[in-house]
Amino acid sequence: MITQKVVRLAVWYVLLAVVIIFALAPIVWMLSTSFKPESQITTLNIEWIPRTFTMENYDAVFERFAILRWTLNSVIVSVAATLLVLLLDSLAGYALARMEFAGRNLLFSIILSMLFVPLQITVVPLFLMFSKVNLTDTYLALILPVGANVTGVFLMRQFFLNIPYELEDAARVDGASDLRIWWSVVMPLARPALTAVAIITFLSTWNSFFWPLIATRTDAARTLPVGIAQFMSLRPGQSQSAQAYGRSMAGAVLAALPPILFFFALQRYFIQGISMSGLKG
Amino acid sequence: MRILPRPRTAAAEASRLRFRRQLIPYLFLLPYLTFFVLFRLGPALAGMGISFTKWSIVGAPEWVGLSNYEAMTRDPRLSAAVTNTLFFTGLTVPLLVVLGLALAMLMNQPHRGRALGRVAVFTPYVLMSTVVGVIWTWLLEKDFGLINVYLSQLGFEKVPWLVDQSTAMYGIVLTTVWWTVGYNMVLFLAGLQDIPTELYEAARIDGANAWQLFRRITLPLLAPTTFLVLMLTIINSFQVFDQVYVMTSGGPGTATLTLVQYIYTTAFQFRKMGYGAAIACLLFAILIIFALVQTRAYRRGVRGVAA
Numbered sequence: 001m002i003t004q005k006v007v008r009l010a011v012w013y014v015l016l017a018v019v020i021i022f023a024l025a026p027i028v029w030m031l032s033t034s035f036k037p038e039s040q041i042t043t044l045n046i047e048w049i050p051r052t053f054t055m056e057n058y059d060a061v062f063e064r065f066a067i068l069r070w071t072l073n074s075v076i077v078s079v080a081a082t083l084l085v086l087l088l089d090s091l092a093g094y095a096l097a098r099m100e101f102a103g104r105n106l107l108f109s110i111i112l113s114m115l116f117v118p119l120q121i122t123v124v125p126l127f128l129m130f131s132k133v134n135l136t137d138t139y140l141a142l143i144l145p146v147g148a149n150v151t152g153v154f155l156m157r158q159f160f161l162n163i164p165y166e167l168e169d170a171a172r173v174d175g176a177s178d179l180r181i182w183w184s185v186v187m188p189l190a191r192p193a194l195t196a197v198a199i200i201t202f203l204s205t206w207n208s209f210f211w212p213l214i215a216t217r218t219d220a221a222r223t224l225p226v227g228i229a230q231f232m233s234l235r236p237g238q239s240q241s242a243q244a245y246g247r248s249m250a251g252a253v254l255a256a257l258p259p260i261l262f263f264f265a266l267q268r269y270f271i272q273g274i275s276m277s278g279l280k281g
Numbered sequence: 282m283r284i285l286p287r288p289r290t291a292a293a294e295a296s297r298l299r300f301r302r303q304l305i306p307y308l309f310l311l312p313y314l315t316f317f318v319l320f321r322l323g324p325a326l327a328g329m330g331i332s333f334t335k336w337s338i339v340g341a342p343e344w345v346g347l348s349n350y351e352a353m354t355r356d357p358r359l360s361a362a363v364t365n366t367l368f369f370t371g372l373t374v375p376l377l378v379v380l381g382l383a384l385a386m387l388m389n390q391p392h393r394g395r396a397l398g399r400v401a402v403f404t405p406y407v408l409m410s411t412v413v414g415v416i417w418t419w420l421l422e423k424d425f426g427l428i429n430v431y432l433s434q435l436g437f438e439k440v441p442w443l444v445d446q447s448t449a450m451y452g453i454v455l456t457t458v459w460w461t462v463g464y465n466m467v468l469f470l471a472g473l474q475d476i477p478t479e480l481y482e483a484a485r486i487d488g489a490n491a492w493q494l495f496r497r498i499t500l501p502l503l504a505p506t507t508f509l510v511l512m513l514t515i516i517n518s519f520q521v522f523d524q525v526y527v528m529t530s531g532g533p534g535t536a537t538l539t540l541v542q543y544i545y546t547t548a549f550q551f552r553k554m555g556y557g558a559a560i561a562c563l564l565f566a567i568l569i570i571f572a573l574v575q576t577r578a579y580r581r582g583v584r585g586v587a588a
Contacts, residue, residue, distance in 0.1 A: 041425070121325050
């Protein structure tokens with residue numbers, strides 16, 4: 001009985017270790033490569049801890065690429081898009097959940113149906129539209145389309161369906177307007193849903209690649225994912241110089257660090273948000 | 282909306298109020314709907330419309346009827362893109378679903394260190410796609426990449442990975458599995474935690490072994506989660522682009538050219554907007570067909586269990 005328990009635990013720890021190593025080794029290798037001098041990168045000796053630490057790769061990244069600008073752009077776009085989505089979706093979700101009006105169910109079905117339409121279909125018209133009004137390569141081109149997201153409306157509506165009517169009724173007897181009720185009675189209750197929608201929106205915007213790749217041309221509006229892609233897409237599919245790999249790993253570390261820290265700090269909300277939606281963006 | 286009785290001074294006042302009441306929901310919806318129509322519904326419909334035109338951004342679109350769709354049947358690059366996308370999906374989906382479930386069951390064990398394991402498996406998913414692409418391009422490098430160096434140290438032959446037509450797609454698959462399996466694990470974990478433990482205890486008392494517990498309790502009760510995971514994974518796999526763009530740009534040759542990569546090059550590099558939109562419509566059609574088939578299969582499955 002005891003030996004069986006020991007064996008079980010041993011198997012558990014071995015499996016756990018294998019899984020953790022496979023999950024984290026690529027990230028550790030990225031970190032390690034980013035601090036190596038050129039001569040120690042393309043070598044057959046695997047050194048997980050660099051023999052000599054150097055910052056030259058990081059210096060090269062800052063010198064040759066506008067990585068700080070990309071990060072700033074990403075922060076601005078993601079924050080603005082998240083605030084926009086919170087406002088639009090909580091208003092719309094509230095109406096769809098708590099008000100009765102002609103065409104409500106039809107409207108909700110139309111909105112939901114867009115979940116099944118791949119974004120790629122909208123990208124050509126969106127590009128043509130933004131070109132027409134000369135807004136490509138601006139923050140607006142990256143922020144505004146996020147406002148049309150479907151997941152957030154769906155989540156807000158689901159949440160609002162489940163709050164008790166008594167609170168609204170009481171406020172209404174006191175003569176509060178609908179907007180007032182939404183803002184000071186319902187919204188404070190919606191903290192968990194708003195947090196989930198905020199995290200999902202922020203992340204999907206932060207990671208968004210296809211549309212920003214198409215909509216931006218210069219560093220003025222280029223976001224971090226699009227910028228990072230430049231490290232490799234110079235000569236895709238081919239081997240590059242040791243220098244290029246050192247640089248790209250340094251760039252990757254700089255881009256990976258904020259989200260990883262963000263994730264560890266907000267881990268609980270993060271996983272909640274994902275399990276709640278089951279959807280990416 | 283509930284209308285509570287209010288003191289009314291006159292009939293006119295009441296009707297004015299009623300009108301306002303009817304208007305209010307639309308006012309709440311107006312901001313979102315404006316965005317929805319302008320940036321989602323409108324473009325989706327326009328995209329379908331544009332697929333019947335020839336349009337190179339400059340100048341006006343020219344109506345060409347079904348000729349874009351006819352051209353598709355004769356386009357070898359498109360058939361490569363379809364084949365590659367199906368191959369990629371056929372390989373990643375089973376891997377991601379089975380591994381996701383296996384990891385969730387492992388990390389659901391009541392042992393020490395499982396919280397750490399969960400975080401570790403989920404961490405790659407936090408990285409942005411292009412960072413993942415950059416990391417794995419280096420890991421899969423043919424001479425000095427970590428994977429090949431280890432392979433040759435273990436006595437295996439080096440794999441050319443991204444630079445060879447026959448292996449490039451496997452490199453993309455490997456990258457994708459590493460990156461996204463944690464997401465499926467989290468969804469499966471949530472599903473597993475919803476299964477009442479009493480069921481397992483009762484079955485164990487009845488003498489069920491581990492396989493029977495899995496087969497008779499876990500799998501059937503997890504069916505809704507599995508369906509969700511399967512749907513999401515398939516949809517995402519069909520739309521694979523970011524990793525491909527960074528790691529191979531569809532090459533070598535057309536070895537990793539996927540549908541979305543082809544939409545990108547057609548519409549935004551060769552400026553063939555009409556043809557690009559038509560390929561996007563094809564992707565849409567494929568996704569709809571898969572969703573319908575799957576939903577039907579799922580319904581039948583549920584009925585089968587219930588019967």
